[in-house]
Amino acid sequence: MSYLEYTVKTVPSGWRKVLYLNWPLIILLTAVACVGFLMLYSVAGGALQPWAEPQMERFGLGLAAMFITAMVPIWLWRNLSALIYLVALALLVAVELFGAVGMGAQRWIDLGFMRLQPSELMKIALVMALAAYYDWLPMKRVSRPIWVIAPLILILAPTFLTLTQPDLGTAILLMTAGGLMMFLAGVHWAYFAVVIAAAGGGIYTVFLSRGTPWQLLKDYQFRRIDTFLDPSTDPLGAGYHITQAKIAMGSGGWTGRGFMQGTQSRLNFLPEKHTDFIFNTLAEEFGFVGGFSLLVLYVLVLLFCIVAALQNRDRYSSLLILGIGLTFFLFFAVNMSMVMGLAPVVGVPLPLVSYGGSAMLVLMIAFGLVQSAHIHRPR
Template identity: 70%
Template sequence: MSYLDYKVAQVPTGFRKVLYINWPLVLLITAVCCIGFLMLYSVAGGRLDTWAEPQMYRFAIGMVVMLGLAFVPMWFWRGISIGAYVACFLMLVAVDLFGVIGMGARRWIEIGPIRIQPSELMKIALVLLLAAYYDWLDMKRVSRPLWVLIPVVLILAPTALVLVQPDLGTSIMLVAGGGIVMFAAGVSLWYFGVVIGMAVGLVVTVMRSRGTDWQLLKDYQFRRIDTFLDPSADPLGAGYNIIQSQIALGSGGWSGRGFMQGTQSRLNFLPEKHTDFIFTVLAEEFGFIGASSLLALYMLIVFFCLYSALTNRDRFASLITIGISGTFFLYFAINMATVMGLLPAKGSPLPLVSYGGTSLMILMLGFGLVQSAHVHRPR
């Protein structure tokens, strides 16, 4: 036992857990959220009460939730993993039956005054269940076909329900998040090669289905693909968002135009500037330096999560941390790639920065699980 561990061991259990919290991760999350408050203040024209202040309240609640979950032992998360998955799955079924329609999609259910998006909760519940499954499964069986089929079904079942809503972006994130846990658990790479081959075949099939009686995507989703390939083909219609986003990114230059001086956002050329396209506001006002700094903070968050996972001797806790950090990586990578025109537009928020209660609270819930895994790892 090291001297530090010896000193910590003398502290009462409750205080000891406080000392074991991953405080660098807490500081990094807080720093990113503060950047979000700053940008929400900017896009609101210097008003706190429009978007920044409500987001601050949500962050305060989310921080309490995250730190509270850090004290919950890992046996509890193992115990509720199946129940959490089943509950989220049933909510997804409820969405398809009588969910609330918004922006052309049925993605929410209302419980009293609260509106919930179950697909966001499923991202966490799926990671939780897969981690519990691979913690239970003997390592020798991980790559055997029957034992690979079970997690594949667990991933595809909710993915199919989300795809019907329709929400292609979240469907992809569910598949990718589940795949990250399977990869970390040691599933043979041959299976991933087969999946990649099937994905390529699916893309070809989807594109050939356009205009037929068995068209696999909605018309607006095909328009997003067209816009991705050539935004200038419809500069005032489907290509408008990406073109304005790229103008904002380019006009920021090296050091930016200055705080609250971005013309694209101030003159309302940018769509959804407080949610999906807030990264372009940051890039225009603070330039390449500001955008790179935010990306560096994101990567540090992922690094601290992965370091915690790799040094954790509890397989269940390690897989949870890897799964949630991988999901978080997908969040910001997809948003940044989308606003830069590297991926088709899918309407994903920038994590911890964009305005929105559901996304922020789900992320803080996920980081609460990461903290719980870190605090209760074997020492």
Template identity: 70%
Template sequence: MSYLEYQVKYVPSGLKKLLYVSWPLVLLVAAVSSMGFIMLASIAGGQIDTWAQPQIERFGLGFVLMMLVAMTPIWFWRSMSGVAYLVSIGLLVLVELIGEVGMGAQRWIDIGPLRLQPSEVAKITLVLALAAYYDWLPARRVSNPIWLIPPLLLIFAPVVLVLAQPNLGTAVLILGTGGAVMWCAGVHWAYFATVFGAVGGAVFAVFESRGTPWQLLHDYQYRRIDTFIDPSQDPLGAGYNITQAKIALGSGGFTGKGFMQGTQTRLNFLPEKHTDFILNTLAEEFGFLGSFTLLVLYGLILLFLFHAAMQCRDRFSSLLITGIGVSFFLLFAVNMLMVMGLAPVVGVPLPLVSYGGSQLLVLLIAFGLVQSAHVHRPR
């Protein structure tokens, strides 16, 4: 009998669960977060007290929560999926009533020492609720129009509440994540083709209506589109942020200017350098090598997530991990496209790297759900 077989057979169940934890995934999450700590210290001029230390403390709390969630049987989280979803909807409603306003949006509520952004919670509880729904629903009914109504209501309830804040970026992420779970559950492709066709037709109509008596958008909204397509039209106004972001992104070259040597960052030309545009700081200081390293780490996390999803034999766990994986992918993909000027700036932070407590804690709890499914799967 090998040492591992001995451990699995004779170690008490609590310690045995630790053997089943996907420790490579834990190390990858810690590695990406560490890159965030380094960048936050650099942005603050080497001072860790400003942003790095609070982020490290939040990571420590999130790591404990992740392990607690991982040690809890996955059937418990399935049974609590409906409650968790309703709590997140209640928090979104609460934001509308007593939410804190920041940067022109009402997105946060203060819960004791914690400033929570409920829209981040809604992304994960939606995945939980949809996974539980499709685990309960017989396969023959998945594409039945009647049985499409409940998941659509589950998706559009948080989307509408998040749009009201307003928070277009997170609303799009919630919509995309929900659609991906429905696709993976087996909903017929024709429904998705219809939706994409309608969206494409709407975009075409918006552009064709410009300058006509039936113009669909206001002139200032068209000017925003023009600025997104060509920021140089207004480099000191609406196009300033993305122009400076592109300068920082390209000026790092292959190896970068070095730790705390980024001129765009140090001279405060780069906007929101510790949150939405932190990737540009990384690219300026560590160049293509640093950015590519981060992208590789993200790719490895996705690889472990989808591998874990394929290993699970129950439908709930598989859909849950897949939904979390898609949500994570959309987070960093949208942020990267945004800071490169390939997508509108919609205020989506870089996962595990950008400064912020709500997203970091929710992501670590989400990875705890992944670990719970992985640890408690039949072997």
């Protein structure tokens, strides 16, 4: 018996869970959050208010929530998965009925002390529900058509409710994460081939209909597509956001202009500099080196999740960890693609870096689930 094994065995069982935590993952998450604190301090002109200090407090609350979530046995989270999904779905319905409106969208429930965005909770609740479903379902039934219908309903119901808010970015994330969970669970590739072919055919038909009597989109919707493909066609209108974002990234060069020296953010040319486009602020001030370093931290978090899933012999835990890891990947991949002009601007925040309460808290709870699966895995 090694010294480490002896130490763990002699520690009381309650504290032993703390030793079993994946501490490198916690360090990586804290490092990513610290990058966010630094950038929020910068975009506020060298002040902790109005963004950096509240974000620090939320991260502290998120860490506490992660530790509490991690201490709960993973079997209990599996048993609660369906209930958590139903609660998240009910909250999405509540948003439709009496949700708070902000920036032209109805996405929040005002609780007084904070504004809760149920669609953020649904991103994790959907992963939990699908992991529990495929843990319950025998492998030989996974690809049978009758057993594919239930997960499709689980995915499409919150996707539709999210689209009506409207929140296209979250709807895309829900659809993609749900599809990836089905793929990881072993659903036959032919289903995905049909969906991809149908989507490709639909996109082709939409473009083919332009200028015809049966045109499928409005003219202004086609103009938005044109602006995405070439922002210079409307640099002061629909293309303003992405044009300024590209200027900020390009002006950073290899090493950046220096901390708090970014002109695009300091002079307010860069829109939503503390939320959706905070990566451009980082790239302008710290250049390619800073942006690539943050990407490395994100990839390391993802790799830790993949390794933890592969080491876990419990089907629910493995699917849950992989689902949360892939959801985390979609967050930063979509945001970075969006702010670099590689994808349409759909309002997806940069995880643990962009300013926001609901996204921060839900993501930390999600990593608490990863820790719970890691702590309570069969040994």
